[in-house]
Amino acid sequence: MKMNRRLFLGTTAAAAASLSAPAVLAEGHGKPNVVVIGGGPGGATAARYIAKDSKGEINVTLIEPTRTYFTCFFSNLYIGGFKDIDDLGHTYGTLAPKYGINVVHDWAVGVDRDAKTVSLAGGNTLPYDKLIISPGIDFVDGAVDGWSLASQNAMPHAYKGGSQTELLKAQVAAIPEGGIFAMVAPPNPFRCPPGPYERVSMVAHTLKKTNPTAKIIVADPKANFSKMALFQEGWAKHYNGMVDWIGPDFGGANVSVDPDAMTLTIDGETTKVDACNVIPAMKAGRIAEIAGVTEGNWAPINPADMSSTVDPDIYVLGDSANQGDMPKSGFAANSQAKVCANAVRGALTGSRVFPAKFSNTCWSLIDTNDGVKVGATYEATDEKIAKVDGFISSTGETDEMRKTTYEESEGWYAGIIADMFA
């Protein structure tokens, strides 16, 4: 096998190197080692299920730099004033005492596939028998003309959880009377296909209450988007005249921004804006690239167990994976993590492995108690994770049905958080 050790250079690694690294001990000699990179719905769920179900037969280490995971899911509801920031933050405190997971707060910066080790920014090296990579997304350099990561404070993406979401909410609150909120929407595929449009709804909800003459401009490179008819119906019903969605036929794909001047240019026409949410094109989290398991922007996987097509001892979950028909969502990552955990346990301990089955639902809130959803079940075929059947909310549904859909989403949120952290 080709030697594949590369260094993770850049600002994140530099910042991470200043963290004090906890001692990493190779406890439980003789037991197989599973290392999981990333403590989101993919990684945390996989670590928890492997540790819980193997009952001490497998050493599980979870590497995650942050001590509090702020969910992107429901972050739009925070922008809309339906949730507090504390509702979105969850810690890893239960995973060590309850399941014996070695939780290491550090960055994984290198993967040596020959030696089967992961190196950490703090200097330690961890051996693995099986490695699970679930680092979420990073952004494609140069995807939006005029924008780079250096501009993320002036024009936040708010597409990773926590401080970016808080910043965007503060910028919405600071829009002057009658001012403009702009969004540059991303091309497919990207995490949470309805996410930008739920965000438009939640910004509109806030502005309608605090700044009703403000306007929202959305520049979109896509002619169609997830739950489009439902969102457009909802915008007309609740926020009539406030949202100007500009698709590719009207220049939505021909966009540049100037973060210093706070301008957005669509098809040569420049507008001064008061807040600008730039959501660039996405790719697999950098560590997947460093491990050498990506092809193009994403990591190809074997759908039956989520193992990498490049290396059978590495599994890639969630947003970083090429997930076939599944959308990139927290629900999807959590569903894939259970398939992967079952397969990894089977491979290491001989426990029974069940056929892969996946499911997903994406809920979105348009206005108070006006929830909509789209979802499907999936199976593993030789080529891809393939859709079996699906459902979607209808336009013109009753208020009662929409309220029930919103309540379902709250139940789902509590459930996935418990599945990751409880």
Ligand SMILES: Cc1cc2nc3c(=O)[nH]c(=O)nc-3n(C[C@H](O)[C@H](O)[C@H](O)COP(=O)(O)OP(=O)(O)OC[C@H]3O[C@@H](n4cnc5c(N)ncnc54)[C@H](O)[C@@H]3O)c2cc1C
């Ligand atoms: C606005 C918005 C709304 C959304 N709403 C929904 C929703 O309603 N429902 C839904 O299902 N999904 C939703 N999503 C999508 C969901 O957040 C993602 O699909 C999901 O978080 C993906 O899980 P993941 O485990 O792949 O990655 P992540 O959740 O991003 O987790 C990756 C983790 O890996 C860590 N990491 C990265 N690199 C390294 C490294 N080198 N070393 C160690 N750790 C590393 C990160 O710190 C992070 O904690 C939404 C997303 C957004 C942006």
